[in-house]
Amino acid sequence: MKYIYPLIQKLPKFIRTKVPWDKYIPYPPEVSIELTNHCNFKCIMCARVGMKRELGFMDKTLAFRLIDEIAGFPETAFAPQGFGESLLHKDYIEILVYARSKNLDKIIAITNASKLSKDIADKIIDTNLLDDIYFSLDGCNKETYEKLRKNASFERVMSNIKRFIEIRKKSGSWLPKIHMRIIRMKETESQIYEFKNYWLNILSDFDEVEINEFNTWVGKVEDRSSIKVKYRRRLPCRQLWKTALIFVNGDLTPCCYDVNGVLKVGNVNEHSIREIWNSKKLKELRIAHLKGDFDKIPLCKSCKEWF
Numbered sequence: 325m326k327y328i329y330p331l332i333q334k335l336p337k338f339i340r341t342k343v344p345w346d347k348y349i350p351y352p353p354e355v356s357i358e359l360t361n362h363c364n365f366k367c368i369m370c371a372r373v374g375m376k377r378e379l380g381f382m383d384k385t386l387a388f389r390l391i392d393e394i395a396g397f398p399e400t401a402f403a404p405q406g407f408g409e410s411l412l413h414k415d416y417i418e419i420l421v422y423a424r425s426k427n428l429d430k431i432i433a434i435t436n437a438s439k440l441s442k443d444i445a446d447k448i449i450d451t452n453l454l455d456d457i458y459f460s461l462d463g464c465n466k467e468t469y470e471k472l473r474k475n476a477s478f479e480r481v482m483s484n485i486k487r488f489i490e491i492r493k494k495s496g497s498w499l500p501k502i503h504m505r506i507i508r509m510k511e512t513e514s515q516i517y518e519f520k521n522y523w524l525n526i527l528s529d530f531d532e533v534e535i536n537e538f539n540t541w542v543g544k545v546e547d548r549s550s551i552k553v554k555y556r557r558r559l560p561c562r563q564l565w566k567t568a569l570i571f572v573n574g575d576l577t578p579c580c581y582d583v584n585g586v587l588k589v590g591n592v593n594e595h596s597i598r599e600i601w602n603s604k605k606l607k608e609l610r611i612a613h614l615k616g617d618f619d620k621i622p623l624c625k626s627c628k629e630w631f
Contacts, residue, residue: 351598352400352567352578353399353401353565354400354403354566354568355390355401355402355403355570356406356567356568357402357403357570358382358405358406359381359382359405360381360412360572361379361406361571362380362381362408363408363409363436364409364412364438364439365409367462367472367473368545368546369462370541371407371581371583372407372408374544374583374584375407375584377571377572377573380573384415384418386574387404387419387422388422390570391423393596394428394597395426395427398428400429401429402423402428403434404431404433405432406572409435409436411440412439420454421451421453423453424451430456431454431455432457432458433454433457433458434457434458435457435458436459437461438481438484440487442491445491448500449499452497454500455499455501456501456503457488457501458503461485461504461506461519463506463511463512463515464515464518464519464522468511472512485504489526493528501532502527503531503533504519504533508537510549510550511548513550516535520533539628540629541581542623542628544583558630560610560614561630562630564606567579568600568601576588576590576592576597577589578606579623586622587609587623612624
């Protein structure tokens with residue numbers, strides 16, 4: 325599946341619009357389940373500043389049912405993650421345990437690490453609950469970090485991450501793979517080199533340090549980019565063939581920038597993920613992109629994050 329989208333992008337428009345690409349990707353390569361859209365931080369660069377949806381927590385029975393379906397498609401990556409801090413969910417570990425019991429191919433977590441207690445770290449590592457974990461840490465010092473991530477404690481987060489690394493080291497395991505992330509923006513540009521060197525000296529050779537370019541979440545937040553991006557010719561967005569993001573209430577959107585679900589194509593309380601993924605509504609969005617009719621989709625019209 326992962327090789328199909330690059331092929332679509334490179335083909336001439338007259339070919340892209342004639343081939344029924346949907347039949348080649350019958351199920352989303354990645355499914356993200358928003359266990360909660362609550363968050364204990366108020367980050368100035370986060371899409372949540374423009375979120376208008378009701379806050380809540382997904383019932384674990386729904387999460388289990390979705391995991392059961394995903395288990396039937398072994399190539400699909402599962403991320404218990406949406407527009408919130410998933411570790412706030414009281415059943416977080418139980419949901420991970422259930423997902424692992426279903427032999428999912430890849431389980432991915434993204435966290436601000438503020439709630440990553442020793443008990444949670446022990447359970448994740450000792451029972452191999454995750455394949456990858458992404459730590460979002462913007463800045464190399466308390467001043468920068470807490471300016472960007474309001475309500476956060478730099479000392480607590482650093483302590484939690486370092487403890488997690490140490491627990492994994494003592495366990496002798498190389499899982500989960502750790503990804504340290506920093507967003508390149510005006511406030512962090514001068515600290516990118518320091519950030520990279522610092523974590524490369526602590527992590528294993530298997531882990532990664534990632535520098536993410538700033539995005540505005542389709543205009544939801546102020547542009548704090550530190551570099552100017554040269555936009556190339558607009559191509560179909562990969563997310564329409566790659567991503568299924570399921571909100572707390574069951575709504576499914578094919579765009580991970582769609583904080584308010586304006587591209588909702590169905591609800592998993594009414595239809596399966598597979599049915600929605602192959603629905604007429606989503607196919608129409610894909611066809612519009614293949615034809616280059618981006619202006620017909622309000623969210624896509626103003627998007628600069630499609631690449």
